[in-house]
Amino acid sequence: MKTIYKSLISILFITSLFSCGDGTKDDASETEDPKETAQIKQPVNVTGREVSYSTDSVKMNGYIAYDSSFEGKRAGILIIHEWWGHTDYVRKRAEMLAELGYVGFAIDMYGDGKKADHPDDAMKYMKMVMQNMDGAKARFDAAYKQLASDPHVDPENISAIGYCFGGAVALSMANAGEPLDGIAIFHSSVQVAIPPSDKLQAKILVQNxxxxxxxxxxxxxxxxNEMDSLGADYEYISYAGAQHGYTNPGATELGQKFNMPISYNLEADTTSWNKLKIFLGDLYPSGK
Known part of the structure; x- marks a missing residue:
């Protein structure tokens, strides 16, 4: 398994060679009146459904979630999965974003909803994407268009979040100038396939x-240094004691099973999710 671990480290940096959980809700503050809080809160009815979309050559299976109790348009958030593929984990994140008043779209970068049960398969799928950035961009663009066309989404307000492999994809797409308001990435490489340039327009939050x-x-x-040289709007946060995969409640079991340095960290997961809520709230202060 040491070979797998070394290979994983290599692939996380391979992008530079190609030219380059649960979140928890905030508790009411001690000064809040519970009755007033109950009156302010609005009912939430999260609806989720599978969505098929495609490029010219690949069919992809995503999952979209939104609060069906609200009838207006709202910001849409793309969620890009870890190297394990389009799992229930990213679907859960889509539902959590829906609870916050956004439309969450867990996308499929591997195609056909592929999921990896072993690091060897995850490595193969990830290489397939990262070694063909034109294809990766086409898949991302197809997901973007799918989300923007959803009747619940304001197409002028779209951001992306990504985990591990998904974070590298999100950062690459932002660097390429995709029309994203912001990106937030978790336990992700920051040396990616598409280097930053003056095309970068998204606000960036990195939490590792x-x-x-x-x-x-x-x-x-x-x-x-690259972000500073561009005058980019970014923040980099590092959580003490947190390992790779710290947001995924299943990471510890996978790390033990495959002898990989990944594990879940409840404190870092909770803190980073709350930070994401602030980040998105600053981008979209009007909320729903």
């Missing part, structure tokens, strides 16, 4: 674990 051996301090320094 300080104990993640797959993200080198050198790569973080390079990333910050």
């Amino acid at each position: 674990g300080a104990a993640d051996p797959m993200i080198s301090p050198e790569s973080v320094t390079v990333f910050k």
Whole structure:
């Protein structure tokens, strides 16, 4: 399994060679009157459904979630999966975003809803995408168009979040100038296939674990220097003691099963999700 671990580290940096959980809701503050809080809160009815969409050559299976108790248009958030593929985990994140008043769209970057049960398969699927960035962009664009065309979404208000592999994709797409208001990435490489340029227009939030051996301090320094040189609007947060995969409640079991340095961290997961809520709230202050 050491070979798998070394290979994973290599693929997380391979993008630079190609030219380049549960979140928890905030509790009511101690000064709030519970009765007043109950009156302010609106009922939420999260509806989720599978969505098929495609490029010229690949069919993809996504999952969209929204609050059906609200009839107006709202911001749409693309969620890009870890290297394991389009799992229930990203669908859960889509539903959590729907609870916050957004339309969450868990997309499928591998095609046909492929999921990996073993790191070898995950590696194969990830390489397939990261070694063909034109194809990756086509898949991302198809997902973007699908979300923008949804009747519940304001097509002028779209952002993306990504985990691990998905974070690298999101950052690459932002660097390529995709019309995203913001991107937020978790336990993700910051040296990616498409380097930053003046095309970058998205606000960026990076939240990584300080104990993640797959993200080198050198790569973080390079990333910050690149962002600073562009005058980009970004924030980099490092959580002490958090390893790779810290937002995924299933990460610890997978790490033990495959002898990989990944594990869930409840505190970092909760804190990073709350930070995401603030990040999105700043982008979309009107909410629903």
